[in-house]
Amino acid sequence: QVQLVESGGGLVQPGGSVRLSCEASGFAFKTKWMSWIRQRPGKVLEWVSAISEDGTITHYVDSAKGRFTISRDNAENTLYLQMNSLKSDDTAVYYCKESSRLFTSGWDKRLGDWGPGTRVTVSS
Numbered sequence: 755q756v757q758l759v760e761s762g763g764g765l766v767q768p769g770g771s772v773r774l775s776c777e778a779s780g781f782a783f784k785t786k787w788m789s790w791i792r793q794r795p796g797k798v799l800e801w802v803s804a805i806s807e808d809g810t811i812t813h814y815v816d817s818a819k820g821r822f823t824i825s826r827d828n829a830e831n832t833l834y835l836q837m838n839s840l841k842s843d844d845t846a847v848y849y850c851k852e853s854s855r856l857f858t859s860g861w862d863k864r865l866g867d868w869g870p871g872t873r874v875t876v877s878s
Contacts, residue, residue: 755780755867756778756779756780756781756852756866756867757778757779757780757867757869758776758777758778758849758850758851758852758867758868758869759776759777759869759870760774760775760776760848760849760850760869760870760871760872761774761775761776761777761872762774762775762872763847763848763872763873763874763875764873764874764875765875765877766840766874766875766876767840767876767877767878768840768841768842768876768877768878769839769840770840770876771836771837771838771839771840772837772840772874773834773835773836773837774790774834774835774837774848774850774872774874775832775833775834776788776790776832776833776834776835776850776869777831777832778831778832778833778850778852779831780867781852783828783831783852784807784808784828784831785807786807786852786853786854787804787805787806787807787852787853787854787855787856787857788804788805788824788826788833788850788851788852788853789801789802789803789804789805789850789851789852789853789857789861790802790803790804790824790833790835790848790849790850791848791849791850791851791861792844792846792847792848792849793846793847793849793871794843794845794846795845795846797846799849799861799862799863800815800846801815801857801858801859801861802814802815802818802822802835802848803815803818803822803824803835804824804853804856804857804858805824805825805826805833806856808828809825809826809828812824813856813858815858817843821837821838821839821840822835822836822837822838823835823836823838824836833850835848837874840874840876841876842876842877843876844874844876845874845875845876845877846873846874847871847872847873847874848871848872848873848874849863849868849869849871850869851866851868
């Protein structure tokens with residue numbers, strides 16, 4: 755069974771940084787694309803970033819380009835998201851999710867196994 759456990763969120767001031775982690779188990783991590791998806795308060799899921807199986811290809815939503823960096827450690831089955839220059843608009847619960855290929859839309863928490871997410875609040 756797929757298990758995903760996100761961590762690293764918290765309260766951070768505007769302009770600050772945070773590093774999210776996602777520990778994965780129950781599937782062949784190194785064979786899957788991995789994405790970060792977020793849900794702002796009262797909003798639908800929004801894809802944020804994705805990384806290829808071997809980590810050589812990365813994609814970002816426009817609002818994250820130049821500020822966020824996705825990475826992975828296949829030896830540790832762990833996904834990361836370094837978030838810099840945070841804005842209040844980045845306030846959300848952040849989830850990680852595996853997929854067989856790149857998906858930048860259509861994420862649905864009713865489909866597949868999801869972790870609890872980690873909440874990032876950007877506020878002074």
